[in-house]
Structures are given as structure tokens and as C-alpha cells.
Amino acid sequence: MQESDAYVLLNRVEGLGPVKVRSLVSVLGSAAAIPEAGKSDLLQAPGIGEKLADKLLYRLQGLDADQEREAADRLGVQILSYADPAYPKALKEIHDPPLALYIKGSLLPADVHALGVVGSRRCTHYGTQVADRLSFQLAKQGYTVVSGLARGIDAAAHEGSLKGQGRTLAVMGTGIDQIYPSEHQKLAEQISEQGALITEFPIGFKPNRQSFPQRNRIISGLSKGILVVEAARGSGAMLTVDEANAQGRLVFAVPGRIDNPSAGGCNHLIKQGAKLVEDVDDILEEFEYLISPTPQGREDPEHVKPQVQLSEEEHKLLEFLGKREWGQDELIRESGLSASKIATLLLMLEMKRQVQSLPGRQVRRI
Numbered sequence: 001m002q003e004s005d006a007y008v009l010l011n012r013v014e015g016l017g018p019v020k021v022r023s024l025v026s027v028l029g030s031a032a033a034i035p036e037a038g039k040s041d042l043l044q045a046p047g048i049g050e051k052l053a054d055k056l057l058y059r060l061q062g063l064d065a066d067q068e069r070e071a072a073d074r075l076g077v078q079i080l081s082y083a084d085p086a087y088p089k090a091l092k093e094i095h096d097p098p099l100a101l102y103i104k105g106s107l108l109p110a111d112v113h114a115l116g117v118v119g120s121r122r123c124t125h126y127g128t129q130v131a132d133r134l135s136f137q138l139a140k141q142g143y144t145v146v147s148g149l150a151r152g153i154d155a156a157a158h159e160g161s162l163k164g165q166g167r168t169l170a171v172m173g174t175g176i177d178q179i180y181p182s183e184h185q186k187l188a189e190q191i192s193e194q195g196a197l198i199t200e201f202p203i204g205f206k207p208n209r210q211s212f213p214q215r216n217r218i219i220s221g222l223s224k225g226i227l228v229v230e231a232a233r234g235s236g237a238m239l240t241v242d243e244a245n246a247q248g249r250l251v252f253a254v255p256g257r258i259d260n261p262s263a264g265g266c267n268h269l270i271k272q273g274a275k276l277v278e279d280v281d282d283i284l285e286e287f288e289y290l291i292s293p294t295p296q297g298r299e300d301p302e303h304v305k306p307q308v309q310l311s312e313e314e315h316k317l318l319e320f321l322g323k324r325e326w327g328q329d330e331l332i333r334e335s336g337l338s339a340s341k342i343a344t345l346l347l348m349l350e351m352k353r354q355v356q357s358l359p360g361r362q363v364r365r366i
Contacts, residue, residue, distance in 0.1 A: 005065035006031035007081035011099035012068070012202050013059045015052060018082075018096040023047050031083065035060050071203050077176050078103045094221040094247050098200035102176040105196030111167060114144040115283065116223035116244070118216075118237040119153025119230045120262045127153060127230035127262065130254055132160035134227065137280035139166020140352050142309060144195065146171065146223050148215065149184055153229050153237070158191055165309070168195040171219045173212035175205035198222075216240040217247075224287065225250030227277060231265035238265045241274075250286060252277045284353070310352070317345050318354055321365040328361045 010021050010031060024034050027045040034042075034056075042053040072079050080087050080101045088107065091097045117135055119127060135145045135157045145161035147154040149170040161168035170191045174180050176199050179188045188197055200218065201211060216239050220226055226244040228251070231237035244251055253274040256263020270276050277283060310318065320335055332342050346363060349355040356366050 001032045001035060001065075003030060003032050003083040004081040006035060007083055007099045008065045008068055008079055009035060009060060009063045011081075011200065012063055013056055016056060018099055020045070020047050020052070021099060068202065072102060072176075075177055075203070076104060077203075088222060090223075091218065091221045094217060096217065097221070098218060100200060102199050102201070102203070103196050104176055105192040105194075107169075107196055107198075108167065110142070111144045111169065111222070112224075113142060113287075114146050114169065114223045116146045116219045116226040116240065116249075117153070117157035117229065118147060118219065118226060118240050119157075119228055120232060120235060120237065121150050121152040121154075123152040123156075123230045123262060124260065127254075127256075128156045131156035131229045132163075134229070134254075134277070134280055134283075135160030135166075135168075136164040137351055138283070139164030139168075140309070140348070141280070141284060142166070144169060146219050148173070148212070148219055149180075149188065149191070149197075150212075150236075151181055151184075153231075155184065155187060157229075158187060162190055162194055166194075169222060170195070170197050171215050171222070172197060172199040172201070173215045174207045175199060175201050175203050177203055178206055180207055212236060213239050217243040220244035220247055220249050223249060225252060225283070227252040227254070227283065228266050228269060228274070229254045230256055230260075230262045232262050233265045233268060235265055238269075241265075241269065250275065252283055252286075254278075280351075281353075310354070311348075313341075314345055314349055314352075314354075317342075318349065318365060321355065321363070323365065325358065325362050325364040328363060331363065 010016060023045040025031055028034055028037055039053050039057060042048050042056060069079055080103060082097060082099055115138055117131060119131060131153045138145055139161040144167040145157050146169045147157040149172055158168045158170060168191055176197060179185050191197055213236060220240055220243040226240055226249055228237050228241060241251055251269060251274040253266040253269040254277050255270060256266050275282060275286060332339050346355060350357060354366055355363055357363055
């Protein structure tokens with residue numbers, strides 16, 4: 001049996017999990033050796049008792065990796081195991097990386113520049129607007145937005161990124177064919193076309209009380225940092241922050257009203273040292289410090305700042321600006337563009353941090 005297929009099978013044994021599989025691999029030498037091992041061999045691994053060993057032997061008898069892959073193919077889904085070269089490097093570095101990932105859509109090298117955006121399901125209109133706006137701006141800067149496809153802040157984060165023509169990843173607490181909540185079916189389809197749906201749970205798996213908290217470590221694991229928008233203390237979003245802290249990720253929080261229970265978690269995080277976020281620049285300046293060219297001027301795709309995507313009109317206006325300062329009225333007159341078009345293009349370029357507004361309605365290229 002190939003190593004990759006072994007991880008796919010082991011992922012289907014409920015109650016086993018990444019840590020116990022790692023224990024078994026340390027004793028038996030490989031994941032492929034586990035399905036071939038006898039009970040006495042399994043019991044040599046720390047954390048494997050008789051009950052789990054019996055369950056593992058019983059469950060593996062009825063599982064077939066080829067059947068699971070064929071079922072995934074029919075759904076247009078790719079399965080990546082821990083042993084596959086394309087498995088995300090960032091996830092391999094966490095304490096308990098998923099044994100297998102079911103992916104509908106695509107993972108790209110640019111997704112190493114990702115930020116998790118999480119928060120309350122029962123959010124205010126203000127929280128929804130903030131999550132949407134910040135995710136839109138992150139998308140325009142070339143960052144991938146990662147969230148959990150839940151109601152509230154998660155949905156607003158995905159939608160903001162989609163509107164910004166950016167990439168977004170939705171980490172599910174269900175099987176890839178079990179969209180939850182059901183009203184997010186269309187949103188899930190859009191995400192799979194402009195990013196990916198991701199889950200560690202097998203096809204057909206229905207959510208339970210543990211599955212959503214369990215997926216939180218994947219949201220933070222795929223991300224360079226976590227942005228929290230409206231979260232009560234003790235909420236699922238705060239569990240994601242716990243995972244982010246354990247994984248050494250940055251934590252950002254949007255402050256909220258002191259009389260809003262849904263903002264209590266965010267305000268507490270800021271007291272504890274999370275970066276306060278009022279606009280996207282508060283996030284970007286942290287990553288400008290962390291992401292830099294490698295020595296000798298060589299660019300490493302995992303450390304260089306993502307390239308900003310510009311439309312043809314934005315690119316032309318940027319070239320027209322050159323290195324001098326322009327008054328907006330002068331720019332309208334000289335460029336031949338309408339006032340509304342200039343205002344729109346300058347707004348988009350400013351959001352993408354390509355131009356800077358100056359006193360007296362002046363503007364210059366950064």
C-alpha cells in the first residue's frame with residue numbers, strides 16, 4: 001500500500017487522529033505499515049490502547065482508498081494526504097496536521113499569503129460591514145482570505161474577498177459534500193471557483209459538536225495571522241485564536257462597543273496584546289515587516305510580498321501619474337478622463353496602496 005493511500009484510510013477511522021497516527025508511525029516506521037500491523041504491534045505505540053487497536057483493526061477491514069478517491073473524483077474533489085508533495089507546508093508545521101484534505105477548487109502558491117478572518121455568527125450590521133470591507137481590501141492587496149463558511153462574520157469575509165476579485169478558502173466542519181449551513185450552497189460554489197473548499201472530514205461526514213472547533217486549527221494553520229471581528233469571550237472564534245497562539249500566528253482584533261457582548265472577546269484580545277485594527281493598513285504594516293526579499297536579492301515566493309493586481313485602466317493612470325504630484329482638477333483636465341472615473345480609479349489605487357492623497361486635493365504615486 002502506498003503511503004498516501006494509508007493516510008486516506010487512517011483518516012476515516014474515527015477517534016484515531018493525527019497525533020496517534022504519528023505515534024504509530026514512530027513505532028512502525030510508516031503509515032503504510034499500520035494497516036498491515038497486528039494488534040500486538042499497534043499496542044506498542046504510546047496512546048494506543050486495546051479498545052482503539054481493536055477498533056482500528058475492525059474499521060480498516062472495510063475501507064478502500066480507491067473507492068474514496070473515486071467518490072471524490074465524481075464530486076470534482078481532490079484528496080491530498082499528509083504524504084503528498086502538494087500538501088500545504090504551513091499545515092505540516094502545526095502540532096496535529098490533518099491526515100488528509102478534501103479540496104474542491106484549487107490551492108495555489110500565492111495562498112501562502114493568507115489571513116484568517118473569523119468572528120461571531122450572531123454579528124451586528126457593523127461587524128458584517130467591517131469584515132466585508134477589510135476582506136475586500138485584503139483581496140485587493142493580493143492576500144488570500146481564510147474563514148469557516150459559517151453565518152455572520154465568516155460569510156461576510158468570504159463575500160468581501162470574492163467582491164475584491166481575490167482568493168478565499170473555506171475550511172469546513174463537515175464532509176465536502178455536506179454544505180453547512182445549507183443556505184450557503186451558492187456561496188460555496190463561488191468559493192470553489194475563486195479559491196477552494198477544504199475539509200479533513202471524509203465524504204458524507206455530517207457535523208457534530210466537535211467538528212467545528214476541530215477545523216479551527218486548520219483555519220489558523222493555513223494563515224499567517226488571524227483577524228477577529230466581533231467575537232464574544234468563549235466563542236468559536238476565540239478558540240481559533242487559541243490555536244493561532246499555539247501555532248505562533250499573529251493575532252489582530254477589531255475593537256467594538258463596550259456594551260456589545262459580541263465585542264467582548266475582541267476588546268479582551270486587544271488588552272492582551274493583539275494588534276488593534278481600524279483599517280487594512282494596520283494589518284499590512286505587520287506583514288511588511290515580516291515579508292521581505294531573501295539574501296542576495298533572490299526572491300522566495302514564501303517571503304516576498306504578494307503582487308498587487310491592477311486593472312488596465314488603473315495601470316494606465318499609474319503610468320500617467322509618473323513621479324510628480326498632481327492636483328485632481330489638473331489630472332482630470334490633462335488625462336481626458338471624467339471626474340467620476342478619476343475619483344473611482346484614485347480610490348481603488350489608494351486602497352491598493354499605489355497612490356497617496358495629499359493636502360489640497362493633491363495626489364502622487366507611491
